[in-house]
Amino acid sequence: MRYAYLIFLLTVAASLQAQQADSLLNRLSLDSIPVVKADALDSIQYSFYGKSDSLKLEYKTKFNSIDSTRNGLRTKIDSLNALQLPTDKYTHKLDSVMQQREKAVASLNEKMDGLKSKATDNINKLELSPELQSKADALTGDIRGFKLPVKDMNIPSLDLPDSPLKNLDGLNTSIDSPVGKIGELDGLQGITGKAGNLSSLTQQAGGYQSDIQNLTKGNMQDVKQLPNALESKAGDVAGVGDLKKSAESLTPMLDAAQNPDAMKEQAVKKVKEVAVNHFAGKEQVLQQAMEKMSKLKNKYSSLNSLSEVGKKRPNEMRGKPLIERLLPGIALQIQRKGDNILVDFNPYIGYRLSGRLTSGLGWNQRYGYDTDRNTFSAGTRIYGPRVYSEFKIGKGFSPRAEAELMNTSVPPRLHSGPTDPLGREWVPGAFVGLKKDYKFMRKVKGTAQIMLRVFNHENKSPYGDVLNMRVGFEFPMKKKTIKQSKTL
Known part of the structure; x- marks a missing residue:
């Protein structure tokens, strides 16, 4: 014995030495509380964007299924119309599918609101130092203003009511065209303001009504000159000349649209001009996130989604x-x-x-x-x-x-x-x-x-x-x- x-x-002595080492590590971890809280802030950010991507993929599948059904119904309706046959049955089904599509969009928007609310609440629960608080405020603003890009989800903004668009990045003026993004084409930005001067053109054209009455009573030759006079007067209206110049500036782009290679080159150029590097200045944080994800993949090799991490540890x-x-x-x-x-x-x-x-x-x-x-x-x-x-x-x-x-x-x-x-x-x-x-x-x-x-x-x-x-x-x-x- x-x-x-x-x-x-x-054996007990070796175990006590290991426990003393663990205690020392625990004391050292108290000095790194700011780092832990910074990691918690980053974890909230990565969790929000990860769940947003999962939500996007989930609803993309739903919209693809709905759109496939919708396109099939439209094809049948077109075929029946060509044969002059009744289409009431398929029209009702198409209306039902469109309602289902709108409900799916509303559901997506509701879940996005839930993700934003949960993420901001988790940030607010953290007791942060003034340095980290500024970072937390910026992150809160980014999360509240975040919108899911929908151009690859088959959700054209023109097909949706206004209310569900608050969490979706609709196409609007960002629609890609053969000559670039419509809202960013040179010469189009000032058209709306200058087109407002067309009202003065209407008023001045109305002044020629009396001249027309006088000319009908007199020499008809003078009546033939009236269109030229109206054209010259309209050309003098402020802003119409600039509008004409803006339209002329679009001519080379429209000509280029007829050439597929030129159209592709123009589209790439416009994309590069508006491209934004969302990770600028955050390369180190991105690298740390990639390392953490690599460790999690090794630890949870059979994990299907991030939602399973806190529920059940997988069988190694x-x-x-x-x-x-x-x-x-x-x-x-x-x-x-x-x-x-x-x-x-x-x-x-x-x-x-x-x-x-x-x-x-x-x-x-x-x-x-x-x-x-x-x-x-x-x-x-x-x-x-x-x-x-x-x-x-x-x-x-x-x-x-x-x-x-x-x-x-x-x-x-x-x-x-x-x-x-x-x-x-x-x-x-x-x-x-x-x-x-x-x-x-x-x-x-x-x-x-x-x-x-x-x-x-x-x-x-x-x-x-x-x-x-x-x-x-x-x-x-x-x-x-x-x-x-x-x-x-």
């Missing part, structure tokens, strides 16, 4: 080959009784049901050595099967339960009483305890177990103490990858 206690003390063993689920190991227990040194060898193999739960079976074999006679003692030998289950709780600790059936001398040599055995029997036993594993070598883990005997059938247990300590090793295995040789 002295050897076992010595090993146990060494799903899809793993059998060799990576198997965990062989061996445990040793040393005891001393009188002049006998007893060593239990317990080889076992476990099956990893999940990343935390492992169950397995093994065999326990005891050999005794008589130090007085310098020979092995056959009477102290025991042997039998053992099954176990353990659950990993973190930092290498795992609660463990065992059941066994040992063939031993009766009465056991470790107990006080008659020294002459009466025979051998199969004696059941059960243990509960705690296992601690630690890194021993690159492909080998060291283990230490403290097991409490909880069942002693008729006081025939072959273990002298209620508390039993073991040490051992485990050998995690990986599937070997076969490198294919290059064929010449």
Whole structure:
């Protein structure tokens, strides 16, 4: 037992050093609270935009399905109209589909409002320093003003009512044309204001009405000159000349539209002019986000969406080959009784049901050595099967339960009483305890177990103490990858 206690003390000392290191890391983490809050702010931002993208993909599928049905109905209606047949049945269906489309848009807008509200509420709950508060205010403004781009979702703005457009980036003046984006073409920006001067043109043209009446009573030759006079007067109206120049400036673009190559070149040019780098000045934050996402992908390899992260931890063993689920190991227990040194060898193999739960079976074999006679003692030998289950709780600790059936001398040599055995029997036993594993070598883990005997059938247990300590090793295995040789 002295050897076992010595090993146990060494194991506890190693565990205490690990706990002291963890405590030091915890104290250091208190000094990095601003960094943690900054990370929390970034996490809210990435979560909002990630959920927005998921929402967009979800509704894009819905709109594609609705539009496919709508186009099919329109084709049938056109065919029936060409044959001069009634179309009431399909017209009603088309109206129903369009109503369904409007409801889907309204639902999308409602969910976007919910995402914005949740994100801003989470930001407001953070107790931030003045430095981070300015960043939080800017992020809040960006989230409230965020709009989903809809030009790749088949949602033309002209087909929607005004109210659902507040969270959708409608096309409007950003519609792409063969000559660029309509709202950004040179010469068109001032047309609206200058076209307002056309009212003065109407008033001045009305002044010629009296001249027309006079001319009809007199010389008709003067009447033929009236259109030229009106044209010259209209040309003098302020702003109409500029409007004509603006229209002339569009002529080269319209001519280029007839040439597909020129049209493509013009469109690319306009796109480059209005392109915005949304990550300008945030390259470092973007890199950190990519690294975090890479770690999450490694941790949650079977994750389908971000919404599953907080609900249920995925099974790390799903899809793993059998060799990576198997965990062989061996445990040793040393005891001393009188002049006998007893060593239990317990080889076992476990099956990893999940990343935390492992169950397995093994065999326990005891050999005794008589130090007085310098020979092995056959009477102290025991042997039998053992099954176990353990659950990993973190930092290498795992609660463990065992059941066994040992063939031993009766009465056991470790107990006080008659020294002459009466025979051998199969004696059941059960243990509960705690296992601690630690890194021993690159492909080998060291283990230490403290097991409490909880069942002693008729006081025939072959273990002298209620508390039993073991040490051992485990050998995690990986599937070997076969490198294919290059064929010449």
